Amino acid sequence: MTAATRPWRSVLYIPGSNERALEKARSLEVDAIIFDLEDAVTVSEKETARETLAKELHVGGYGDRATIVRINALDTSWGVEDFEAIADAEPHAILLPKVNSAGDVQRLVEMMEAHSAAAETRVWAMMETARAMFNAAEIARAPRIEGFVIGTNDLAAELGCQTGGDRLPLMMGLQAYLAGARSNGLVCVDGVFNAFKDEAGFRAECEQGKALGMDGKTLIHPAQVAICHEVFSPSEAEVELARRQIAAFEEAEAAGQGVAVVDGKIVENLHVATARKTLAKAGIVE
Ligand SMILES: CC(C)(COP(=O)(O)OP(=O)(O)OC[C@H]1O[C@@H](n2cnc3c(N)ncnc32)[C@H](O)[C@@H]1OP(=O)(O)O)[C@@H](O)C(=O)NCCC(=O)NCCSC(=O)C[C@H](O)C(=O)O
Numbered sequence: 001m002t003a004a005t006r007p008w009r010s011v012l013y014i015p016g017s018n019e020r021a022l023e024k025a026r027s028l029e030v031d032a033i034i035f036d037l038e039d040a041v042t043v044s045e046k047e048t049a050r051e052t053l054a055k056e057l058h059v060g061g062y063g064d065r066a067t068i069v070r071i072n073a074l075d076t077s078w079g080v081e082d083f084e085a086i087a088d089a090e091p092h093a094i095l096l097p098k099v100n101s102a103g104d105v106q107r108l109v110e111m112m113e114a115h116s117a118a119a120e121t122r123v124w125a126m127m128e129t130a131r132a133m134f135n136a137a138e139i140a141r142a143p144r145i146e147g148f149v150i151g152t153n154d155l156a157a158e159l160g161c162q163t164g165g166d167r168l169p170l171m172m173g174l175q176a177y178l179a180g181a182r183s184n185g186l187v188c189v190d191g192v193f194n195a196f197k198d199e200a201g202f203r204a205e206c207e208q209g210k211a212l213g214m215d216g217k218t219l220i221h222p223a224q225v226a227i228c229h230e231v232f233s234p235s236e237a238e239v240e241l242a243r244r245q246i247a248a249f250e251e252a253e254a255a256g257q258g259v260a261v262v263d264g265k266i267v268e269n270l271h272v273a274t275a276r277k278t279l280a281k282a283g284i285v286e
């Protein structure tokens with residue numbers, strides 16, 4: 001699976017200190033896992049979590065799921081040792097928390113370049129600070145970077161805003177991070193929904209994230225996976241519309257026209273490109 005064709009609908013956080021969850025994740029139908037050494041791990045457990053995680057990554061068994069390790073920030077007393085402990089296991093990516101600028105990513109990349117085992121490992125950035133809102137396009141151009149994960153808890157804390165149903169106070173941040181990602185073709189995954197037992201609230205937030213253009217959502221509990229996949233996978237109606245748009249456009253083109261009409265709406269080549277992406281996301285190869 002290449003990075004371009006890989007789905008990023010469900011990205012589940014697992015605390016590196018939770019051995020039961022690390023085992024359970026081997027059988028969960030998620031697209032990607034974030035093995036966390038940062039905020040889900042208490043200060044007293046930092047060292048043991050690092051050792052446990054390095055061991056489990058070497059054991060493997062995570063199949064096609066993208067393995068992403070969130071290390072502590074490099075300016076903390078744990079960040080550099082986190083990197084050194086997990087680099088040999090060659091995870092798909094290392095996720096750097098609280099990225100403010102491309103320089104933060106550059107520092108990690110220099111450590112990776114000096115470590116031959118991490119040659120294929122990509123970098124992801126946690127986008128969760130006010131500064132990152134203004135530097136998103138620059139961060140998206142840092143070397144080795146593949147995707148952004150939005151950290152809505154940290155962003156809300158730093159902004160001092162209230163988080164409620166519609167996420168209106170966070171909207172500028174969500175859109176700035178997404179626009180930054182897209183300005184260089186990066187993946188962008190939405191923040192977590194903390195009330196993991198509230199299914200209706202979670203579904204509504206997934207739908208909002210999809211409408212905004214997110215590739216998927218970060219999750220904190222296995223119970224969130226099914227709803228997340230339901231929302232972020234193209235529906236039958238979306239697939240059917242995409243097929244009709246492509247067919248109508250090809251017919252119009254054959255007749256020497258650059259525009260088709262489907263369900264009373266124009267279809268141009270840009271709509272066809274979107275329709276093809278929908279089919280690809282549904283796993284339909286034309
Ligand atoms: C929230 C939890 C603490 C709840 O855990 P628990 O009480 O164990 O839940 P359950 O008893 O309902 O669990 C049922 C089974 O599922 C397994 N489980 C639970 N959570 C996970 C998981 N995340 N991954 C894999 N497996 C999981 C349990 O082991 C049970 O298994 P079994 O024994 O076989 O029945 C817990 O879900 C949790 O810790 N979640 C992750 C929290 C986390 O990672 N937080 C940090 C990321 S959020 C963040 O920092 C985002 C960002 O930076 C920001 O700023 O916003």
Ligand SMILES: [Mg+2]
Nearest residue numbers: 039128151154
């Ligand atoms: Mg955070």
